[in-house]
Amino acid sequence: MRSVLVANAKGGVGKTTTATTLAGAFAAQGARVALADADRQRSSLRWLSLRPAGEAAIETLDWSRASEIGEAPKGLDWLVIDAPGSLKGARAETLAAEADLIVTPLAPSPIDLRATLKFLSQLDEIKRIRKGKAVVHLTVMRARKGRALDALEAALAEAGRAPVARIADRAAYVDLAGRGLGAFDRATRAHAALRAEWAPLLAKLA
């Protein structure tokens, strides 16, 4: 089993959108996938509850209580973990201990940039991550061509933290989220442009 933790200390950056999209992508490949929701807001659990019958199966794990973290069935190919916002300290370490890969989304804004760089330096204090046992990938969410994106890309490059994928700001992501769907589902075959945005990240996770 490989596990991906989607995390950032900043709220509203696109963690749940990323976790649900990745779980859907792995499921569409025929993998056995579970989506663990470690956020008390339970957004991923809600998304799973909305998922139409007939779409590729994603197993549900409620990790919203700290005591449940780490509970997963045997035989999974992929475990995707949706982390809560304001993740730090012991909780960050507990969740990072479950992950082979960490995906950290951020939007093109100076506030997200500052919070994310701080979060990344906190992650670097976790031994597993410092030793390269869990690899961190950044993704730009709600990317829109323009000065804000250029400034973010320049700052991340300077910090040696270039993002691996850019996901555009699209109403389709909001619509899909509200229907328990992701860009890789059967019902969204028309969304080739959305799937193309995730390809570079999926290639890193493969």
Ligand SMILES: Nc1ncnc2c1ncn2[C@@H]1O[C@H](COP(=O)(O)OP(=O)(O)OP(=O)(O)O)[C@@H](O)[C@H]1O
């Ligand atoms: N690429 C995108 N284009 C347009 N809207 C997006 C995109 N990514 C996320 N959103 C929307 O932005 C909002 C926040 O995204 P999401 O819930 O994924 O963030 P989050 O980091 O999980 O938030 P929280 O910290 O509250 O858990 C949602 O309404 C979501 O549908």
Ligand SMILES: [Mg+2]
């Ligand atoms: Mg969320």
